[in-house]
Amino acid sequence: MWGVVMKIDCALYKRGNILKEVRAIDLSREDYFKHFKDFLYCAETDCKAKLNFVQTKNNTKFFRTFPSTEHKEGCPNEVNYDSEINHASQYDTRINISDKHIHDVLERAFSKFWNNQKTTKGFHKKRENINKIVKGTTNGGSAALFNEGIEAIGGKEPYIITRLYNQITEADEMQVRCIIGYVSSIQILSDIHAYINLTPKVENSVKVHFAEQFKANNEPEFEKMYIIQNYINSIKEIEKKIVCCCIGRVKFVKNGINILVDRSNGFTINGMNFYEIIAYMRDI
Numbered sequence: 001m002w003g004v005v006m007k008i009d010c011a012l013y014k015r016g017n018i019l020k021e022v023r024a025i026d027l028s029r030e031d032y033f034k035h036f037k038d039f040l041y042c043a044e045t046d047c048k049a050k051l052n053f054v055q056t057k058n059n060t061k062f063f064r065t066f067p068s069t070e071h072k073e074g075c076p077n078e079v080n081y082d083s084e085i086n087h088a089s090q091y092d093t094r095i096n097i098s099d100k101h102i103h104d105v106l107e108r109a110f111s112k113f114w115n116n117q118k119t120t121k122g123f124h125k126k127r128e129n130i131n132k133i134v135k136g137t138t139n140g141g142s143a144a145l146f147n148e149g150i151e152a153i154g155g156k157e158p159y160i161i162t163r164l165y166n167q168i169t170e171a172d173e174m175q176v177r178c179i180i181g182y183v184s185s186i187q188i189l190s191d192i193h194a195y196i197n198l199t200p201k202v203e204n205s206v207k208v209h210f211a212e213q214f215k216a217n218n219e220p221e222f223e224k225m226y227i228i229q230n231y232i233n234s235i236k237e238i239e240k241k242i243v244c245c246c247i248g249r250v251k252f253v254k255n256g257i258n259i260l261v262d263r264s265n266g267f268t269i270n271g272m273n274f275y276e277i278i279a280y281m282r283d284i
């Protein structure tokens with residue numbers, strides 16, 4: 001199985017002669033970028049691993065090992081890897097994706113897919129590599145969601161691989177991908193979860209998952225998911241094929257694959273994003 005990234009509560013601030021312990025809960029993102037960035041280390045004696053600060057939208061704060069630095073042997077703050085395979089990704093820089101980049105990738109994926117669909121009678125017949133045309137300004141790092149990566153430097157955003165829902169492989173597990181499929185149904189469950197199903201069957205299903213973490217980060221939008229549901233149900237009566245593009249983290253679950261979305265503009269339905277659908281439904 002896959003490695004667990006340690007969440008660290010305490011760090012050592014080291015700058016010149018100054019040495020002091022810093023607690024994640026006492027920091028803000030502003031403080032971090034102004035004063036602490038590049039000067040935080042693992043607080044264990046003799047450990048030289050660098051740390052960075054993470055603050056999620058729902059205000060959880062912690063430190064995480066800076067990609068490409070290592071803890072001393074046996075350090076309790078070391079990243080736990082259960083498999084050799086995943087070890088490589090420890091050195092892979094994870095970079096946060098901006099809303100604009102999400103928007104651009106979704107737009108390109110949809111228009112390429114839409115144009116392609118018109119000429120090839122649906123995507124089941126032709127397994128074209130969509131990535132050839134969905135290009136981004138890349139910087140070698142991989143994409144992070146839920147604000148778990150480091151900030152993009154100089155506006156260079158991570159490359160996001162695009163796949164059709166039936167082309168997801170095990171190598172995509174835990175990676176951020178742009179996934180395209182047709183909407184089969186939408187379910188809003190228990191005020192916490194919502195799903196857009198890209199496959200009709202329960203087994204080997206592919207679902208866009210708006211999980212608890214999505215709700216925590218997008219509370220007002222989650223309250224409006226029923227409008228997205230109304231929209232999907234209303235166009236389902238006239239159109240058979242509704243295209244959904246989303247950017248999320250691929251997670252293999254018992255009955256198939258979930259794509260975990262972190263923000264409300266992380267998906268489009270027939271090329272419209274969340275707020276465009278809300279506006280459209282208000283106008284009709």
Ligand SMILES: [Zn+2]
Binds near residue numbers: 043077
């Ligand atoms: Zn350490």
